[in-house]
Amino acid sequence: MTPLLSVRNLRVAFPTRSGLFEAVRGVSFELGRERLGVVGESGSGKTMTGRAILGLVRPPGRVDADRMALSGESILNLPERRMRRLRGARISMVMQDPKFSLNPVMTVGRQIVEGYRLHTGVSRAQARDKALEMLAAVQIRDPERVFHAYPHEVSGGMGQRIMIAMMLAPDPEILIADEPTSALDVSVRNEVLRILDRLVRERGMGLIFISHDLNLVAQFCDRVLIMYAGRVVEELPARDLHAARHPYTQGLLNSLPRLDRPVERLAVLQRQAGWRDAPPEGAA
Amino acid sequence: MLTVEDLDVWFGHPPERVDAVKSASFAVRPGESFGLVGESGSGKSTILRAIAGLVDSWSGRIEVAGEAVAGRRRSRGFHKTVQMVFQDPYASLHPRHSVDRVLSETLRLQGMDRIDARIARLLDQVGLGQGFRFRYPHQLSGGQRQRVAIARALAAEPRLLLLDEPTSALDVSVQAEILNLLADIRAERRLSYVLVSHDLAVVAHMCDRLAVMRAGRIVEEMDAASLRAGAAQGDYARALIAASAGYVRES
Structure with missing residues (x-):
């Protein structure tokens, strides 16, 4: 079966005064009729991945990929006129703050x-x-x-x-939700998630849920990609998030204070240079 | 250390008057860390701002270290006792002032001597080190900026820190570093904290006791253990704790 969305080796780069800045460095994934979480800290490239799919990376930013296909049909660097026909109709996006x-x-x-x-x-x-x-x-x-x-x-x-x-x-066939509940209070947040959940399920859409909140993603999604420095460092079923193998994912989980698990001191993430380039954990 | 009694805070005039805080009372003992939690608009930050002298229109009684304050005026002594750290480290530092200038100005205002040595010590204490002394805010990450803001608050050698969502704008890994730093500083200097946060887990981690606010009122006071156990007395606090536990999927 053709996936709703297939992304292979996606790269987004911006020229800067000090050389090329690579915001996304070789991201690959497929999306079916499921809820896919994309988690990472600021600057990990998660939002840029979403924007690249929608053709929203503005020049001088450059988008490159071996493949970016919507139901088998390439959508990589389409002319703006054709992209406009897709955007909203077939792939849609909800952003963080409705005010803007x-x-x-x-x-x-x-x-x-x-x-x-x-x-x-x-x-x-x-x-x-x-x-x-x-x-x-x-x-x-x-x-x-x-x-x-x-x-x-x-x-x-x-x-x-x-x-x-x-x-x-x-x-639309695909909805990209970029931190859709981060600006909301918890009680409202759960209500909005429930609505999103129901609509996505009833319509058989593919959902890409971009968030910095690991626990929320684990509760809400089917599958999770963890991004670090523009790459996917780990991919795993959402319910297995707490058994994550990559030290970055583990570090993020451990650094969170939790109501159900008091600690004397919070664990601090020790970033390792190797995380930038090592192959991802759990990738197919 | 801090007593707040029957605090009302309002904005505007009738008929548009908004009552942001309604007869709030609580007390913080010396060395204690006290949390204020609630959803947006519940009045938790407004209480901090009233204590710090950042709002005009309030009534009731605010007493810091045994001394009552009035209106917006605060004595020199008050600022030596109480300092505040704000949510957004991108907005709370002057973009054209170097770290050195931020700290030396504060130290001079507080009438401190040996400014050079004090700056060095403050930077060490917040884990930045001397290498950061002549940097500007745009050369710092969010976490580093918040460390500078904490150093600035510590410059006056206060006894009470008012912390308004100090880690809400930061990534979780950076949040852990800043919370650890705040915990260390409190232990070392025997400070008292009032921590405002929407994140119950952060408050449970950092505070001994807390008050739950809703629509301007303190609806419940409890200790951190009760918060962790979900043992709230009132419906609202119980619902808030349950909602914070996260999303439960419909199958």
């Missing part, structure tokens, strides 16, 4: 309608029905009111649900 992703001077409803019509070409009335249906699908109690609200009139958790509604309206 929603247009502040346009009502929520108009934004969803506009995006949906762009990808489907349906009538305004049909798009409006779809928008209300999607707002209801993300558990917004009064879709009619929220439809007419401006982004500043809704809370962060509601804003994130609106983003999910907007991104899932055209029924």
Whole structure:
């Protein structure tokens, strides 16, 4: 079976005054109808991997890969015009903070309608029905009111649900969620995750869940890639995260304070030069 | 060390007045580490800002080391006793001041002598070392900046540190280093801490006791052991602890 997304040896590089900076250095993975977590610290290349898939790396940044295919069809360095037809319609993205992703001077409803019509070409009335249906699908109690609200009139958790509604309206095959709950309080976070979980499952989408939160990813995803310095250093089933073999993954887990496991002192990660280039653990 | 009684903090005037903190009371003993937890907007940071003299409109009683404070004015002695560390190390350091200038200005303001030797000692103590002395914030990582902010707070040789989400902007591996540093400093200098955080595990690790806030009110006070055991008295605190434990998948 052809995977939804196949990425082989992805590289993203930016020229700087002090030479080429390689943000992503040879990342390979396949995505099926599953929840794939991508975990790493800031600068590990996890966000850049997501942006490269969506064709959102701006020049002078350069994207290279042996293969980057959506359902078997290459999407590597497509001309912007063709990428626009894919983006939103077939691959969509939810970012960290709805405050910066929603247009502040346009009502929520108009934004969803506009995006949906762009990808489907349906009538305004049909798009409006779809928008209300999607707002209801993300558990917004009064879709009619929220439809007419401006982004500043809704809370962060509601804003994130609106983003999910907007991104899932055209029924994409793949959703890339980049820290979708990091700006939210824990109670709201779990609610948003539940909605995301349900929608992804019901629609049989592939989800790439980018996060710095290992434990959350272990709880939410099926499979996890751990990134370090632009590479995948370990790949494993989410439920086995706590049996991780790579010292970096272990180090990250141990450095987290935990409610259920009091320690006198937190373990400090001892970074090793070899992690940058050693082959990944657990790779197929 | 610190007594807060019946603290109200509000912003704006009626009808737009927002009551950010409503009759909050708690006390921190000398050498104790006290946590304030709650979701965004619960008023936890506002309490710290009221203590530090960063908000105008508050009523109630705030007493530090036996001395009551009023309004926004704080005495010289107050700043020798109390210092604050902020959440965002990218915003709390002047971008055009070197580490040396940040620390020497603070030391001079506090009327300290032997500035050179003190800077060297502070940098050693926060694990940076002298090599960082003439660097600028843009030449430092987030964790290194937070170390500078901690050194600046320690320059006054305070007895109480107000820590407002000191590791929330940092990666977990860096968070561990900063939390260890804060724990070491507290043990060495016998400091008292008030730590504001949304992360219950961080508070359980760092604090002896804590207060749970919701919508401006302290709804519950408990010790770290009860927090770890999930033994909250009230529904809200119990729900908050449960939610923090993470996401449970529907099968």
